[in-house]
Amino acid sequence: MHGPEVAIAINAIVWPFIAAIVFFYMYFSHRTKIRLALIESGRDASIFRRNAVDKLRSLKHGIVALMAGIGLLFGGFFDAIGMDDDVAYFAGVLLFVGAGLVMFYFYVSRMADVHEQESDIL
Template sequence: MASEILIPFIVFSCIFGIVYLYLTTRNKERMALIEKGADATLFNSGKKFGVGEVVLNFAFLAIGIGVGVLMGALLEQGGMDSDVSYPACIFIFAGLGLVTSFFINRKLSKSE
């Protein structure tokens, strides 16, 4: 009974702790750089993703998961154990979808 409440509490508190630690450490680093007189453009060095790129990533991921479920079902009908076929195909095709999305995003960013 207690594990049903305790496990989600521990998981969410660990996630919260990691995010909190990351954000506070980043803030302290930035404040230290500002105090030493560093240029503020250091904080904007990373590439920002647009909404279109994020949607494209999720779309290819969803397509990959859908194809993985379909291939897992086909392999199960062919005689493979469902405990192996479904997760293997889902992870393989989701990964292929993300790799495809990466190359398409790179191609689109070069053309701009």
């Protein structure tokens, strides 16, 4: 590699890091200014906190992604033992994603029952 090629390679590595640093600086400084303005106006910054619904949504998406990956692995296994490859991957993903959503439903139902019992005690 000679002159211009080295410069291009260095720029390809350096500029994304500089852009990331500038982005994070702007994000956090802007966030701090907003929160300070809220505090000065007498309001609470609790509007920025995530609630339980967001956490459950993230959990659901994580379970679906994990089970889809496992379904793809099993689809490869089904393909290797002789099943048609289109059917094997499709069936594997659908079976495992469906099982993950059912597990999530039972988890949410169980947590709702626990919270209901706790509120009865109090």
